[in-house]
Amino acid sequence: MKWEELTSPKIAALDKSIPVVMNIAAIEQHGPHLPLATDALIGEHFISRLNAERGEQVLVLPQIKVCCSRHHMDFAGTLTASHTTLLEYISEIAASVFQAGFQTFVLLNSHGGNQAIGQVAVEKIGADYPDRQVALATWWSLAREELKALSESGPFGTGHACELETSLIQLIAPHLVEAPVPDGLHYERMFAQADGDMLSAGSASLYRSMKEISGGSGVVGAVETASAEKGQRISDIVTAQLVRFVDELRDYGTRRTYGN
Numbered sequence: 592m593k594w595e596e597l598t599s600p601k602i603a604a605l606d607k608s609i610p611v612v613m614n615i616a617a618i619e620q621h622g623p624h625l626p627l628a629t630d631a632l633i634g635e636h637f638i639s640r641l642n643a644e645r646g647e648q649v650l651v652l653p654q655i656k657v658c659c660s661r662h663h664m665d666f667a668g669t670l671t672a673s674h675t676t677l678l679e680y681i682s683e684i685a686a687s688v689f690q691a692g693f694q695t696f697v698l699l700n701s702h703g704g705n706q707a708i709g710q711v712a713v714e715k716i717g718a719d720y721p722d723r724q725v726a727l728a729t730w731w732s733l734a735r736e737e738l739k740a741l742s743e744s745g746p747f748g749t750g751h752a753c754e755l756e757t758s759l760i761q762l763i764a765p766h767l768v769e770a771p772v773p774d775g776l777h778y779e780r781m782f783a784q785a786d787g788d789m790l791s792a793g794s795a796s797l798y799r800s801m802k803e804i805s806g807g808s809g810v811v812g813a814v815e816t817a818s819a820e821k822g823q824r825i826s827d828i829v830t831a832q833l834v835r836f837v838d839e840l841r842d843y844g845t846r847r848t849y850g851n
């Protein structure tokens with residue numbers, strides 16, 4: 592169910608154990624071939640599939656499209672909010688959801704730049720509301736092992752506007768993919784402990800802007816192995832894990848709340 596399409600009396604009458612899920616996305620550069628809305632399109636896609644799978648057993652909030660993209664600001668078209676603004680905004684929406692009586696608030700993240708502040712949001716809101724469930728799931732982390740098995744890009748091949756994201760946009764919005772798709776591996780190496788990709792994080796973290804890490808291309812990783820067919824496989828894998836996560840969270844919240 593979509594929160595914004597229901598009436599207030601219907602929201603008031605719902606079972607409050609139904610998980611409430613909100614996508615945090617981005618409007619930012621995605622290389623020369625993908626639209627600025629890439630992360631928002633991908634987030635909306637997974638939210639729609641979750642909604643289709645769970646129907647009246649899930650509530651989806653309006654997505655937050657503009658989030659934390661300062662590290663992309665060297666590229667035209669990127670929009671950003673600060674970490675503190677996003678933290679406050681998410682916290683205030685969560686407070687509204689909890690005031691309506693719901694027990695479980697889930698952030699579905701579709702953008703790398705939201706991972707750290709998303710985790711802070713979970714820890715802050717979770718501590719503010721210790722009797723509720725507050726959770727964060729980033730789509731590529733939810734299905735990391737299956738995506739590793741599917742990826743053909745090799746080390747540092749998945750990062751940004753890469754094999755995974757390009758495949759998904761080729762599936763979801765092929766009319767928005769510009770040709771030619773970039774070739775070669777786009778990744779400026781640092782050193783072993785700091786290097787990593789979407790599916791294999793480094794053992795430490797070192798800040799670099801997207802301009803630096805992409806060598807100026809706006810792409811991190813490899814794109815040539817992307818396809819709409821692979822996008823469908825990614826979509827199915829991630830949707831299955833997302834549905835499972837939301838189901839498990841609801842079960843856990845019910846056990847926790849009612850002590851079964």
Ligand SMILES: [Zn+2]
Nearest residue numbers: 629630752756
């Ligand atoms: Zn992206």
